[in-house]
Amino acid sequence: MSQQQNITDVLMVGATGSFGRIAVQAAQHHGLRPRALVRDIRRAEKLLPGVELVHGDLEDPASLRRALHGADALVLTHGSGSDSRPDARAHIDYGGVRNILLALGDARPRVALMTSVCATRHDVPGANPWKRRSERLLRASGLPYTIVRPGWFDHADPTQRRLVLDQGGTADGGIARDQITETLVRSLLTDSALGKTFELTATDGEEQNDWSVLLSALKADAPRSVDGILDPANLPVTAEPQALRADLDAAGSPRKAG
Template sequence: MSPTQNITDILMVGATGSIGRLAVAAAQRHGLHPRALVRDVRRAERLLPGVELVQGDLEDPASLRSAVRGVDALVLTHGSGSNPDARRRVDYGGVRNLLQSLDGARPRVALMTSIYATRSDIPGNSPWKRRSERLLRASGLPYTIVRPGWFDNAGPTQRRLVLEQGGTVDGGIARDQIADTLIRSLLSSTALGKTFELIAAEGEEQSDWAELFGALKVDDSGSVDGVLDPADLAFEAEPQEVLADLNTVRSLYGTSG
Protein backbone atom coordinates (compact mmCIF):
# COMPACT_ATOMS: atom_id res chain seq x y z
CA MET A 1 0.00 0.00 0.00
CA SER A 2 1.18 3.51 -0.78
CA PRO A 3 1.72 5.45 2.45
CA THR A 4 -0.38 8.37 1.20
CA GLN A 5 -3.04 6.72 -0.96
CA ASN A 6 -5.85 4.19 -0.59
CA ILE A 7 -6.28 4.77 3.14
CA THR A 8 -9.76 3.66 4.07
CA ASP A 9 -9.75 1.44 7.16
CA ILE A 10 -8.21 3.03 10.26
CA LEU A 11 -7.71 1.49 13.69
CA MET A 12 -8.38 4.16 16.29
CA VAL A 13 -6.51 3.55 19.54
CA GLY A 14 -7.75 5.62 22.46
CA ALA A 15 -11.01 6.03 20.57
CA THR A 16 -13.22 6.59 23.62
CA GLY A 17 -11.03 9.39 24.97
CA SER A 18 -11.73 13.07 24.42
CA ILE A 19 -9.36 13.37 21.45
CA GLY A 20 -10.10 9.87 20.19
CA ARG A 21 -13.83 10.47 19.84
CA LEU A 22 -13.18 13.64 17.85
CA ALA A 23 -10.65 11.80 15.67
CA VAL A 24 -13.25 9.12 14.91
CA ALA A 25 -15.67 11.86 13.82
CA ALA A 26 -12.96 13.55 11.74
CA ALA A 27 -12.16 10.26 10.00
CA GLN A 28 -15.83 9.80 9.15
CA ARG A 29 -16.05 13.35 7.75
CA HIS A 30 -13.20 12.52 5.42
CA GLY A 31 -14.99 9.41 4.15
CA LEU A 32 -12.76 6.98 6.05
CA HIS A 33 -13.82 3.88 7.96
CA PRO A 34 -12.73 4.00 11.61
CA ARG A 35 -12.45 0.82 13.67
CA ALA A 36 -12.23 1.53 17.40
CA LEU A 37 -10.04 -0.53 19.72
CA VAL A 38 -11.88 -0.69 23.05
CA ARG A 39 -11.66 -2.59 26.30
CA ASP A 40 -15.31 -2.15 27.32
CA VAL A 41 -17.59 -2.74 24.34
CA ARG A 42 -20.83 -1.75 26.12
CA ARG A 43 -19.39 1.58 27.22
CA ALA A 44 -17.97 2.19 23.74
CA GLU A 45 -21.34 1.50 22.13
CA ARG A 46 -22.75 4.46 24.09
CA LEU A 47 -19.83 6.76 23.27
CA LEU A 48 -19.35 5.74 19.64
CA PRO A 49 -22.75 4.74 18.24
CA GLY A 50 -22.57 3.11 14.84
CA VAL A 51 -18.77 2.78 14.86
CA GLU A 52 -17.14 -0.62 14.30
CA LEU A 53 -15.73 -1.83 17.60
CA VAL A 54 -13.04 -4.42 18.26
CA GLN A 55 -12.24 -5.56 21.77
CA GLY A 56 -8.62 -5.44 22.87
CA ASP A 57 -6.22 -4.17 25.50
CA LEU A 58 -2.94 -2.38 24.81
CA GLU A 59 -1.35 -4.32 27.67
CA ASP A 60 -2.41 -7.65 26.16
CA PRO A 61 -0.46 -8.17 22.91
CA ALA A 62 -2.44 -11.28 21.95
CA SER A 63 -5.66 -9.26 21.90
CA LEU A 64 -4.30 -6.82 19.32
CA ARG A 65 -3.64 -9.15 16.39
CA SER A 66 -7.20 -9.29 15.14
CA ALA A 67 -7.66 -5.57 15.79
CA VAL A 68 -4.83 -4.53 13.47
CA ARG A 69 -5.57 -7.07 10.74
CA GLY A 70 -6.33 -5.44 7.40
CA VAL A 71 -6.11 -1.79 8.47
CA ASP A 72 -4.50 0.83 6.25
CA ALA A 73 -3.58 3.16 9.10
CA LEU A 74 -3.40 3.55 12.86
CA VAL A 75 -4.32 6.68 14.83
CA LEU A 76 -2.92 6.51 18.35
CA THR A 77 -4.42 8.95 20.86
CA HIS A 78 -4.15 6.77 23.95
CA GLY A 79 -2.78 8.14 27.19
CA SER A 80 -2.42 6.95 30.77
CA GLY A 81 -2.23 10.12 32.84
CA SER A 82 0.71 11.26 34.94
CA ASN A 83 1.78 8.03 36.64
CA PRO A 84 5.27 7.11 35.32
CA ASP A 85 4.66 3.36 35.55
CA ALA A 86 1.36 3.66 33.69
CA ARG A 87 3.16 5.68 31.02
CA ARG A 88 5.70 2.88 30.72
CA ARG A 89 3.02 0.19 30.44
CA VAL A 90 0.47 2.02 28.30
CA ASP A 91 1.89 5.08 26.51
CA TYR A 92 5.10 3.25 25.63
CA GLY A 93 4.13 -0.39 26.03
CA GLY A 94 1.01 0.07 23.95
CA VAL A 95 3.01 1.33 20.98
CA ARG A 96 5.49 -1.53 21.39
CA ASN A 97 2.72 -4.13 21.54
CA LEU A 98 0.92 -2.71 18.50
CA LEU A 99 4.10 -2.67 16.43
CA GLN A 100 4.84 -6.25 17.39
CA SER A 101 1.30 -7.36 16.53
CA LEU A 102 1.31 -6.12 12.93
CA ASP A 103 2.94 -9.30 11.61
CA GLY A 104 4.78 -7.64 8.76
CA ALA A 105 2.01 -5.24 7.73
CA ARG A 106 3.06 -1.65 7.08
CA PRO A 107 0.15 0.72 7.82
CA ARG A 108 0.48 4.48 7.99
CA VAL A 109 0.65 5.71 11.61
CA ALA A 110 -0.39 8.99 13.23
CA LEU A 111 0.86 9.07 16.83
CA MET A 112 -0.17 11.70 19.37
CA THR A 113 2.30 12.27 22.20
CA SER A 114 2.86 15.53 24.08
CA ILE A 115 4.32 18.99 23.60
CA TYR A 116 6.59 18.12 26.53
CA ALA A 117 7.77 14.79 25.07
CA THR A 118 11.38 15.98 24.97
CA ARG A 119 11.31 18.40 27.91
CA SER A 120 13.49 16.97 30.66
CA ASP A 121 13.29 20.33 32.47
CA ILE A 122 9.58 19.98 33.28
CA PRO A 123 8.98 18.77 36.88
CA GLY A 124 7.28 15.38 36.96
CA ASN A 125 7.75 14.78 33.24
CA SER A 126 8.87 11.33 32.14
CA PRO A 127 10.58 10.12 28.96
CA TRP A 128 8.12 7.33 28.10
CA LYS A 129 6.23 9.22 25.41
CA ARG A 130 9.54 10.13 23.77
CA ARG A 131 10.53 6.47 23.94
CA SER A 132 7.27 5.49 22.24
CA GLU A 133 8.18 7.88 19.42
CA ARG A 134 11.59 6.24 19.15
CA LEU A 135 9.99 2.83 18.73
CA LEU A 136 7.79 4.08 15.90
CA ARG A 137 10.72 5.68 14.07
CA ALA A 138 12.81 2.53 14.54
CA SER A 139 10.11 0.49 12.79
CA GLY A 140 10.52 2.37 9.53
CA LEU A 141 6.73 2.54 9.10
CA PRO A 142 5.33 5.64 7.39
CA TYR A 143 4.40 7.97 10.24
CA THR A 144 3.56 11.42 11.51
CA ILE A 145 4.08 12.28 15.18
CA VAL A 146 1.97 15.12 16.61
CA ARG A 147 2.90 16.70 19.95
CA PRO A 148 -0.11 18.81 20.93
CA GLY A 149 -0.07 21.61 23.48
CA TRP A 150 -2.40 21.99 26.42
CA PHE A 151 -5.86 20.71 25.52
CA ASP A 152 -8.42 23.54 25.19
CA ASN A 153 -6.01 26.12 26.62
CA ALA A 154 -6.73 28.46 23.74
CA GLY A 155 -9.44 31.07 23.27
CA PRO A 156 -12.22 30.82 20.67
CA THR A 157 -10.42 33.24 18.34
CA GLN A 158 -7.12 31.34 18.59
CA ARG A 159 -7.55 29.01 15.62
CA ARG A 160 -4.40 29.65 13.59
CA LEU A 161 -2.35 26.46 13.72
CA VAL A 162 1.31 26.72 14.68
CA LEU A 163 3.49 23.73 13.83
CA GLU A 164 6.95 23.90 15.39
CA GLN A 165 9.93 21.59 15.86
CA GLY A 166 12.69 21.41 18.45
CA GLY A 167 10.71 21.02 21.66
CA THR A 168 10.79 24.64 22.85
CA VAL A 169 7.32 25.96 21.98
CA ASP A 170 4.53 26.06 24.57
CA GLY A 171 0.84 26.85 24.39
CA GLY A 172 -2.64 25.46 24.02
CA ILE A 173 -4.93 24.18 21.31
CA ALA A 174 -8.53 23.04 20.87
CA ARG A 175 -9.16 19.30 20.98
CA ASP A 176 -10.97 19.27 17.64
CA GLN A 177 -7.91 20.79 15.97
CA ILE A 178 -5.68 18.07 17.37
CA ALA A 179 -8.02 15.39 16.09
CA ASP A 180 -8.32 16.95 12.64
CA THR A 181 -4.54 17.35 12.34
CA LEU A 182 -4.01 13.66 13.11
CA ILE A 183 -6.47 12.56 10.42
CA ARG A 184 -5.25 15.06 7.83
CA SER A 185 -1.68 13.91 8.39
CA LEU A 186 -2.66 10.48 7.09
CA LEU A 187 -3.89 11.99 3.85
CA SER A 188 -0.96 14.27 3.05
CA SER A 189 2.36 13.22 1.55
CA THR A 190 3.98 16.35 3.01
CA ALA A 191 3.34 15.07 6.57
CA LEU A 192 5.31 11.85 6.08
CA GLY A 193 8.22 11.22 8.42
CA LYS A 194 7.70 14.40 10.43
CA THR A 195 7.49 15.16 14.13
CA PHE A 196 6.15 18.46 15.38
CA GLU A 197 4.65 20.39 18.27
CA LEU A 198 1.15 21.76 17.66
CA ILE A 199 -0.43 24.84 19.26
CA ALA A 200 -2.92 27.51 18.19
CA ALA A 201 -2.44 31.28 17.98
CA GLU A 202 -4.72 34.24 17.37
CA GLY A 203 -6.26 34.15 13.90
CA GLU A 204 -8.22 31.97 11.53
CA GLU A 205 -7.40 28.34 10.85
CA GLN A 206 -5.48 27.71 7.65
CA SER A 207 -6.88 25.56 4.86
CA ASP A 208 -3.72 24.57 2.98
CA TRP A 209 -2.62 21.47 4.88
CA ALA A 210 -0.01 20.48 2.31
CA GLU A 211 1.71 23.81 2.93
CA LEU A 212 1.41 23.53 6.71
CA PHE A 213 3.04 20.11 6.78
CA GLY A 214 5.40 20.95 3.93
CA ALA A 215 7.12 23.73 5.86
CA LEU A 216 8.44 21.22 8.41
CA LYS A 217 11.75 19.36 8.29
CA VAL A 218 11.72 15.59 7.79
CA ASP A 219 13.19 13.46 10.58
CA ASP A 220 16.67 12.20 9.75
CA SER A 221 16.61 8.78 8.09
CA GLY A 222 17.66 6.03 10.49
CA SER A 223 17.44 8.26 13.56
CA VAL A 224 15.19 7.40 16.47
CA ASP A 225 14.72 11.08 17.34
CA GLY A 226 12.86 13.99 15.79
CA VAL A 227 14.93 16.15 13.48
CA LEU A 228 15.46 19.01 15.94
CA ASP A 229 14.99 17.16 19.22
CA PRO A 230 17.35 18.09 22.08
CA ALA A 231 20.16 15.59 22.61
CA ASP A 232 19.48 15.14 26.32
CA LEU A 233 18.27 11.53 26.29
CA ALA A 234 21.16 9.58 24.87
CA PHE A 235 20.18 6.44 23.01
CA GLU A 236 23.11 4.56 24.52
CA ALA A 237 21.95 5.44 28.04
CA GLU A 238 18.46 4.00 27.62
CA PRO A 239 17.40 1.17 29.98
CA GLN A 240 18.11 -2.33 28.75
CA GLU A 241 14.40 -3.09 28.29
CA VAL A 242 14.08 -0.10 25.94
CA LEU A 243 17.17 -1.06 23.95
CA ALA A 244 15.85 -4.61 23.67
CA ASP A 245 12.48 -3.35 22.43
CA LEU A 246 14.17 -1.14 19.84
CA ASN A 247 16.24 -4.06 18.60
CA THR A 248 13.15 -6.28 18.43
CA VAL A 249 11.23 -3.71 16.39
CA ARG A 250 14.16 -3.23 14.03
CA SER A 251 14.42 -6.98 13.54
CA LEU A 252 10.72 -7.30 12.86
CA TYR A 253 10.75 -4.59 10.21
CA GLY A 254 14.22 -5.11 8.78
CA THR A 255 15.50 -1.67 9.72
CA SER A 256 18.85 -0.71 11.16
CA GLY A 257 20.07 2.00 13.48
Protein backbone atom coordinates in the same frame (compact mmCIF):
# COMPACT_ATOMS: atom_id res chain seq x y z
CA MET B 1 -4.27 16.94 -1.48
CA SER B 2 -2.41 13.79 -2.45
CA GLN B 3 -2.25 10.45 -0.73
CA GLN B 4 0.82 8.29 -0.23
CA GLN B 5 -1.33 5.17 -0.04
CA ASN B 6 -4.98 4.29 -0.31
CA ILE B 7 -6.40 4.67 3.19
CA THR B 8 -9.91 3.61 4.10
CA ASP B 9 -9.92 1.42 7.20
CA VAL B 10 -8.45 3.25 10.20
CA LEU B 11 -8.00 1.66 13.62
CA MET B 12 -8.51 4.26 16.33
CA VAL B 13 -6.54 3.49 19.52
CA GLY B 14 -7.77 5.42 22.55
CA ALA B 15 -11.11 5.84 20.79
CA THR B 16 -13.28 6.12 23.92
CA GLY B 17 -11.13 8.87 25.43
CA SER B 18 -11.80 12.58 25.17
CA PHE B 19 -9.47 12.88 22.16
CA GLY B 20 -10.35 9.56 20.62
CA ARG B 21 -14.05 10.29 20.27
CA ILE B 22 -13.31 13.53 18.41
CA ALA B 23 -10.73 11.73 16.27
CA VAL B 24 -13.36 9.18 15.25
CA GLN B 25 -15.62 12.02 14.11
CA ALA B 26 -12.77 13.62 12.17
CA ALA B 27 -12.04 10.34 10.39
CA GLN B 28 -15.70 9.96 9.46
CA HIS B 29 -15.81 13.55 8.20
CA HIS B 30 -12.99 12.78 5.77
CA GLY B 31 -14.70 9.70 4.39
CA LEU B 32 -12.60 7.16 6.26
CA ARG B 33 -13.98 4.08 7.96
CA PRO B 34 -12.90 4.18 11.62
CA ARG B 35 -12.78 1.06 13.76
CA ALA B 36 -12.45 1.65 17.49
CA LEU B 37 -10.15 -0.48 19.64
CA VAL B 38 -11.97 -0.90 22.97
CA ARG B 39 -11.66 -3.01 26.08
CA ASP B 40 -15.32 -2.80 27.07
CA ILE B 41 -17.70 -3.26 24.15
CA ARG B 42 -20.86 -2.39 26.11
CA ARG B 43 -19.43 0.85 27.44
CA ALA B 44 -18.08 1.79 24.01
CA GLU B 45 -21.46 1.23 22.37
CA LYS B 46 -22.82 4.10 24.47
CA LEU B 47 -19.87 6.40 23.78
CA LEU B 48 -19.48 5.61 20.07
CA PRO B 49 -22.94 4.76 18.70
CA GLY B 50 -22.84 3.42 15.17
CA VAL B 51 -19.05 3.02 15.11
CA GLU B 52 -17.53 -0.39 14.39
CA LEU B 53 -15.96 -1.70 17.59
CA VAL B 54 -13.19 -4.26 17.91
CA HIS B 55 -12.14 -5.74 21.22
CA GLY B 56 -8.52 -5.35 22.22
CA ASP B 57 -6.25 -4.40 25.09
CA LEU B 58 -2.96 -2.54 24.74
CA GLU B 59 -1.45 -4.91 27.28
CA ASP B 60 -2.64 -8.03 25.46
CA PRO B 61 -0.65 -8.50 22.21
CA ALA B 62 -2.81 -11.42 21.07
CA SER B 63 -5.95 -9.27 21.11
CA LEU B 64 -4.07 -6.56 19.22
CA ARG B 65 -3.16 -8.92 16.38
CA ARG B 66 -6.83 -9.59 15.76
CA ALA B 67 -7.80 -5.93 16.03
CA LEU B 68 -5.05 -4.69 13.71
CA HIS B 69 -5.87 -7.07 10.89
CA GLY B 70 -6.81 -5.21 7.72
CA ALA B 71 -6.11 -1.68 9.00
CA ASP B 72 -4.74 0.74 6.40
CA ALA B 73 -3.81 3.25 9.07
CA LEU B 74 -3.69 3.80 12.83
CA VAL B 75 -4.52 6.88 14.88
CA LEU B 76 -2.99 6.58 18.35
CA THR B 77 -4.43 8.94 20.97
CA HIS B 78 -4.18 6.58 23.93
CA GLY B 79 -2.75 7.68 27.25
CA SER B 80 -2.31 6.60 30.85
CA GLY B 81 -4.10 9.55 32.44
CA SER B 82 -6.86 7.52 34.10
CA ASP B 83 -4.57 4.66 35.17
CA SER B 84 -3.56 4.95 38.82
CA ARG B 85 -0.64 2.51 38.65
CA PRO B 86 2.72 4.19 39.39
CA ASP B 87 4.19 2.62 36.26
CA ALA B 88 1.16 3.25 34.05
CA ARG B 89 3.10 5.45 31.63
CA ALA B 90 5.55 2.65 30.94
CA HIS B 91 2.72 0.15 30.44
CA ILE B 92 0.34 2.33 28.39
CA ASP B 93 2.03 5.36 26.81
CA TYR B 94 5.09 3.33 25.86
CA GLY B 95 4.04 -0.29 26.19
CA GLY B 96 0.95 0.24 24.08
CA VAL B 97 3.04 1.39 21.11
CA ARG B 98 5.56 -1.40 21.64
CA ASN B 99 2.83 -4.05 21.70
CA ILE B 100 1.09 -2.63 18.63
CA LEU B 101 4.33 -2.69 16.64
CA LEU B 102 5.04 -6.26 17.70
CA ALA B 103 1.49 -7.34 16.86
CA LEU B 104 1.65 -5.83 13.36
CA GLY B 105 4.13 -8.38 12.09
CA ASP B 106 4.77 -7.63 8.41
CA ALA B 107 1.79 -5.27 8.03
CA ARG B 108 2.73 -1.66 7.22
CA PRO B 109 -0.16 0.69 8.00
CA ARG B 110 0.36 4.42 8.09
CA VAL B 111 0.51 5.74 11.67
CA ALA B 112 -0.45 9.05 13.28
CA LEU B 113 0.80 9.17 16.87
CA MET B 114 -0.17 11.84 19.40
CA THR B 115 2.38 12.47 22.15
CA SER B 116 3.08 15.77 23.94
CA VAL B 117 4.62 19.18 23.42
CA CYS B 118 6.81 18.31 26.43
CA ALA B 119 8.01 14.98 25.05
CA THR B 120 11.67 16.07 24.91
CA ARG B 121 11.72 18.45 27.86
CA HIS B 122 13.09 17.93 31.35
CA ASP B 123 12.28 21.41 32.68
CA VAL B 124 8.49 21.03 32.80
CA PRO B 125 6.93 19.44 35.91
CA GLY B 126 5.23 16.18 35.02
CA ALA B 127 6.93 15.88 31.64
CA ASN B 128 6.71 12.28 30.44
CA PRO B 129 9.85 10.66 28.93
CA TRP B 130 7.80 7.56 28.11
CA LYS B 131 6.08 9.41 25.29
CA ARG B 132 9.43 10.23 23.71
CA ARG B 133 10.42 6.60 24.09
CA SER B 134 7.23 5.55 22.31
CA GLU B 135 8.10 7.93 19.47
CA ARG B 136 11.49 6.28 19.15
CA LEU B 137 9.92 2.88 18.70
CA LEU B 138 7.70 4.15 15.90
CA ARG B 139 10.60 5.79 14.06
CA ALA B 140 12.71 2.66 14.43
CA SER B 141 9.92 0.51 13.01
CA GLY B 142 10.29 1.88 9.50
CA LEU B 143 6.52 2.36 9.20
CA PRO B 144 5.15 5.46 7.43
CA TYR B 145 4.36 7.82 10.29
CA THR B 146 3.60 11.30 11.53
CA ILE B 147 4.16 12.27 15.18
CA VAL B 148 2.11 15.18 16.51
CA ARG B 149 3.11 16.77 19.82
CA PRO B 150 0.15 18.92 20.86
CA GLY B 151 0.38 21.81 23.28
CA TRP B 152 -1.79 22.38 26.32
CA PHE B 153 -5.24 21.32 25.22
CA ASP B 154 -8.18 23.45 26.35
CA HIS B 155 -5.75 26.33 27.00
CA ALA B 156 -6.42 28.15 23.74
CA ASP B 157 -8.80 31.10 23.46
CA PRO B 158 -11.61 30.90 20.87
CA THR B 159 -9.74 33.46 18.76
CA GLN B 160 -6.62 31.28 18.68
CA ARG B 161 -7.29 29.13 15.64
CA ARG B 162 -4.17 29.75 13.56
CA LEU B 163 -2.06 26.61 13.71
CA VAL B 164 1.62 26.85 14.61
CA LEU B 165 3.79 23.87 13.68
CA ASP B 166 7.22 23.88 15.32
CA GLN B 167 10.16 21.53 15.66
CA GLY B 168 12.97 21.30 18.19
CA GLY B 169 11.09 20.76 21.43
CA THR B 170 10.88 24.37 22.62
CA ALA B 171 7.29 25.25 21.64
CA ASP B 172 4.77 26.21 24.29
CA GLY B 173 1.11 27.18 24.04
CA GLY B 174 -2.46 25.98 23.88
CA ILE B 175 -4.46 24.17 21.24
CA ALA B 176 -8.08 23.05 20.88
CA ARG B 177 -8.85 19.33 20.93
CA ASP B 178 -10.61 19.39 17.58
CA GLN B 179 -7.55 20.97 15.99
CA ILE B 180 -5.34 18.21 17.36
CA THR B 181 -7.54 15.42 16.04
CA GLU B 182 -8.01 17.14 12.69
CA THR B 183 -4.23 17.36 12.35
CA LEU B 184 -3.81 13.68 13.17
CA VAL B 185 -6.35 12.60 10.55
CA ARG B 186 -5.10 15.07 7.93
CA SER B 187 -1.57 13.76 8.42
CA LEU B 188 -2.73 10.36 7.17
CA LEU B 189 -3.96 11.94 3.95
CA THR B 190 -1.11 14.32 3.15
CA ASP B 191 2.14 13.15 1.58
CA SER B 192 4.17 16.00 3.05
CA ALA B 193 3.40 14.77 6.57
CA LEU B 194 5.32 11.53 6.11
CA GLY B 195 8.26 10.97 8.42
CA LYS B 196 7.79 14.21 10.34
CA THR B 197 7.64 15.06 14.03
CA PHE B 198 6.34 18.42 15.18
CA GLU B 199 4.87 20.41 18.05
CA LEU B 200 1.38 21.81 17.48
CA THR B 201 -0.03 24.95 19.12
CA ALA B 202 -2.33 27.77 18.05
CA THR B 203 -2.22 31.54 18.05
CA ASP B 204 -4.63 34.36 17.22
CA GLY B 205 -5.98 34.23 13.70
CA GLU B 206 -7.98 32.11 11.31
CA GLU B 207 -7.24 28.43 10.82
CA GLN B 208 -5.34 27.54 7.65
CA ASN B 209 -6.79 25.11 5.11
CA ASP B 210 -3.83 24.13 2.94
CA TRP B 211 -2.38 21.19 4.82
CA SER B 212 0.12 20.36 2.12
CA VAL B 213 1.70 23.80 2.49
CA LEU B 214 1.61 23.67 6.28
CA LEU B 215 3.31 20.30 6.46
CA SER B 216 5.75 20.91 3.60
CA ALA B 217 7.41 23.66 5.64
CA LEU B 218 8.59 21.08 8.20
CA LYS B 219 11.80 19.07 8.03
CA ALA B 220 11.57 15.30 7.83
CA ASP B 221 13.25 13.21 10.49
CA ALA B 222 16.64 11.88 9.49
CA PRO B 223 16.56 8.33 8.08
CA ARG B 224 17.38 5.69 10.69
CA SER B 225 17.37 8.28 13.49
CA VAL B 226 15.27 7.40 16.51
CA ASP B 227 14.76 11.06 17.43
CA GLY B 228 13.02 13.93 15.69
CA ILE B 229 15.10 16.00 13.28
CA LEU B 230 15.70 18.90 15.70
CA ASP B 231 15.19 17.15 19.03
CA PRO B 232 17.61 18.03 21.84
CA ALA B 233 20.18 15.36 22.67
CA ASN B 234 19.11 15.10 26.29
CA LEU B 235 18.05 11.44 26.44
CA PRO B 236 20.90 9.38 24.93
CA VAL B 237 19.86 5.96 23.74
CA THR B 238 23.14 4.57 25.03
CA ALA B 239 22.17 5.61 28.56
CA GLU B 240 18.75 3.96 28.40
CA PRO B 241 18.05 0.69 30.27
CA GLN B 242 18.95 -2.46 28.38
CA ALA B 243 15.29 -3.52 28.12
CA LEU B 244 14.41 -0.30 26.27
CA ARG B 245 17.36 -0.67 23.90
CA ALA B 246 16.23 -4.22 23.20
CA ASP B 247 12.75 -2.90 22.37
CA LEU B 248 14.29 -0.48 19.87
CA ASP B 249 16.24 -3.28 18.25
CA ALA B 250 13.11 -5.41 18.00
CA ALA B 251 11.08 -2.54 16.52
CA GLY B 252 13.73 -1.95 13.87
CA SER B 253 14.21 -5.57 12.85
CA PRO B 254 14.37 -6.24 9.07
CA ARG B 255 10.87 -7.73 8.91
CA LYS B 256 9.50 -4.33 9.96
CA ALA B 257 11.86 -2.08 8.04
CA GLY B 258 10.44 -3.53 4.82
